[in-house]
Amino acid sequence: MNTKLNNEIIKNVLKIRISQILINEIIKKGELKIPIHLGLGHESIATAVDHIMGENDSLFLSHRNMHYNIAKTDSVKKEIDEYYLKSTGMASARLGSMNLSNKEKGIPYASSILGNNLSVATGYALGNSILLENCITIVVTGDGAIEEGSFYESLLFQKSNSLPVITIVENNEWSLGSKIDERRCDIDLEKMNDSLSIPYKNLNNNNPYDYIDELYMIKNYVLDKKMPFCVEVDIKTLGYWYEIQPEYPNGKFINYHSGKAPEITFDNNPIIENSKFDPVFVLQDIIGEELLMSLYKETATKLIDEIA
Amino acid sequence: MNYLKYFNELLSNTFSKNDNIYVYGQNVATGSCLSGLTRNLELTKNSIIANTPNSENSLVGIGFGAMLRGINAVFCMKQQDFLLLGLDHLVNTNNILRNDDIKGSFTIICIVEDGGFEGPQSASNNLSDFASFGRIECYSMTNSSDTKAIVENNMIRPGFKIFGISQRLLSNDLIQINGIKNGGQNKYFQYYKGSAVTILCFNFSFVYGKILYDKFIEKNISASLFSINTFISFNYSEIIKDITNTKNYVIIDDSKSANLLCYELINSIYDFCDINKKLIIKREFTEDYYFPRSDTLEIDYEGVVNSFTK
Numbered sequence: 001m002n003t004k005l006n007n008e009i010i011k012n013v014l015k016i017r018i019s020q021i022l023i024n025e026i027i028k029k030g031e032l033k034i035p036i037h038l039g040l041g042h043e044s045i046a047t048a049v050d051h052i053m054g055e056n057d058s059l060f061l062s063h064r065n066m067h068y069n070i071a072k073t074d075s076v077k078k079e080i081d082e083y084y085l086k087s088t089g090m091a092s093a094r095l096g097s098m099n100l101s102n103k104e105k106g107i108p109y110a111s112s113i114l115g116n117n118l119s120v121a122t123g124y125a126l127g128n129s130i131l132l133e134n135c136i137t138i139v140v141t142g143d144g145a146i147e148e149g150s151f152y153e154s155l156l157f158q159k160s161n162s163l164p165v166i167t168i169v170e171n172n173e174w175s176l177g178s179k180i181d182e183r184r185c186d187i188d189l190e191k192m193n194d195s196l197s198i199p200y201k202n203l204n205n206n207n208p209y210d211y212i213d214e215l216y217m218i219k220n221y222v223l224d225k226k227m228p229f230c231v232e233v234d235i236k237t238l239g240y241w242y243e244i245q246p247e248y249p250n251g252k253f254i255n256y257h258s259g260k261a262p263e264i265t266f267d268n269n270p271i272i273e274n275s276k277f278d279p280v281f282v283l284q285d286i287i288g289e290e291l292l293m294s295l296y297k298e299t300a301t302k303l304i305d306e307i308a
Numbered sequence: 309m310n311y312l313k314y315f316n317e318l319l320s321n322t323f324s325k326n327d328n329i330y331v332y333g334q335n336v337a338t339g340s341c342l343s344g345l346t347r348n349l350e351l352t353k354n355s356i357i358a359n360t361p362n363s364e365n366s367l368v369g370i371g372f373g374a375m376l377r378g379i380n381a382v383f384c385m386k387q388q389d390f391l392l393l394g395l396d397h398l399v400n401t402n403n404i405l406r407n408d409d410i411k412g413s414f415t416i417i418c419i420v421e422d423g424g425f426e427g428p429q430s431a432s433n434n435l436s437d438f439a440s441f442g443r444i445e446c447y448s449m450t451n452s453s454d455t456k457a458i459v460e461n462n463m464i465r466p467g468f469k470i471f472g473i474s475q476r477l478l479s480n481d482l483i484q485i486n487g488i489k490n491g492g493q494n495k496y497f498q499y500y501k502g503s504a505v506t507i508l509c510f511n512f513s514f515v516y517g518k519i520l521y522d523k524f525i526e527k528n529i530s531a532s533l534f535s536i537n538t539f540i541s542f543n544y545s546e547i548i549k550d551i552t553n554t555k556n557y558v559i560i561d562d563s564k565s566a567n568l569l570c571y572e573l574i575n576s577i578y579d580f581c582d583i584n585k586k587l588i589i590k591r592e593f594t595e596d597y598y599f600p601r602s603d604t605l606e607i608d609y610e611g612v613v614n615s616f617t618k
Binding site: 035093095096099108109111112113116118120121122123124125126127128130131150153156157160161189234 | 328330354356358360361363365366368369370371372373374375377378380381396397400401404405412419426491
């Protein structure tokens, strides 16, 4: 599929970015009672997943699910209303943020418990196979949740039962306030999957076009071969900051697990970091500043009108 | 016919009338088929019975996922103790899906290890604690009447529930008995109505209660006999009415839980009934509670009956 210069893809990346920045402004004002986990920097994989999903495909999310929910929703306002716990919210104030799902858009379930969604997604995929549905199930997890036993258990069951499940591991290196090398030994996911004869792919350039092409190939592969697939995505959750502390005169790196990103503000520049870890910066490299800014203004105006 | 064979036939009969059933667990499709529990089940359209890896935590989550997709999932497990590995889903996943518009069903059938002598790690017979943790619909069953009603009415009903069957009863002859009342949609059953004493059996105590009932009858003492098959509060009014009439009651609860549903019922009895005589037979916590010991609840039946004749 030729996805080059598809403005809808660019707009979706920008919609996810801008919506999160606007939600961050709400968090900064202290208007939300529920915990919020921003997914700034996660926009490319969310856009790609949204793009490749067919009508009968399903997506199972974790607590950091905002980017996927925004990618799939027709109404960011309804999502924000849910965060405010209004009856007009996406789930009528029954789910809040960490469990926010959207059945109508192919998201049956989201879990705030690390690793919990993996087996629920696996059971759902099994149900599809019993009902002879030719579709895929995608489950999103993280580098923290793969430490849970349920990660291995679910892969084992998927492989044993020939289930077309794509497990996406968003590896941002952080679990709460601890980096991988501060909490465990390295896990070679490719080798781990290989031990179960499950194919593996690493995505790391944050180019939404490449991600879409790769995920389409993987989707076709798992449907054709009737087998699971594991995709590891290298991600940097943006919005971190450096805090000056007595023992850190040059600033201590603060990776916020949830809540506000204090240094992120809504302004005329949607790029947070000039590196390959920022999907919007990557987009600018592909389409040029002029088109990016034009689409940014168009998307931002539309979102602000909707939310207001 | 022993209890296990009876339960196996009820399962098969229920499955033969429903589609999209997924029966799964360790050793369910080969080997002993859980000592015969899942042998030769009659399955219909789109139904499957399949062995699984040993992954109880995920197997519980998989049941919820299949239910969410509209499948009637039935996870059969050898021992309730292993269900502790699935507590995350029993509580957290269930808490989300209980409010969802669910078309499928998910039933866990676990054999409650109450045969005794298993040792510290296979000593839990506390189905009530699972029920309490996540306000889960749990059912114990012990005889022809309650087992038939609970399996036929609840197995394929949308939503999640746990069925507990007693290890020590499996190879015993089936207790053939007809209930005169199925209360609160299979929450309790009344088997006899008497005028002098009310016997209330919790958890898997019905087998003791039936013996006690027979002893009362031998002494020409008219007794009511109930089994309470669920573990979370329900409307006790019919039971209270019976005790109001008899003014005497015996409660038997063989659960090892520290939080017994019978305590709540006792409070209600205090509120509404004038009682002449009461007796509560339950386990006493001793130093060897978790050692490999007999799991049988020792009851001095003659002593109990005599205490009500004085």
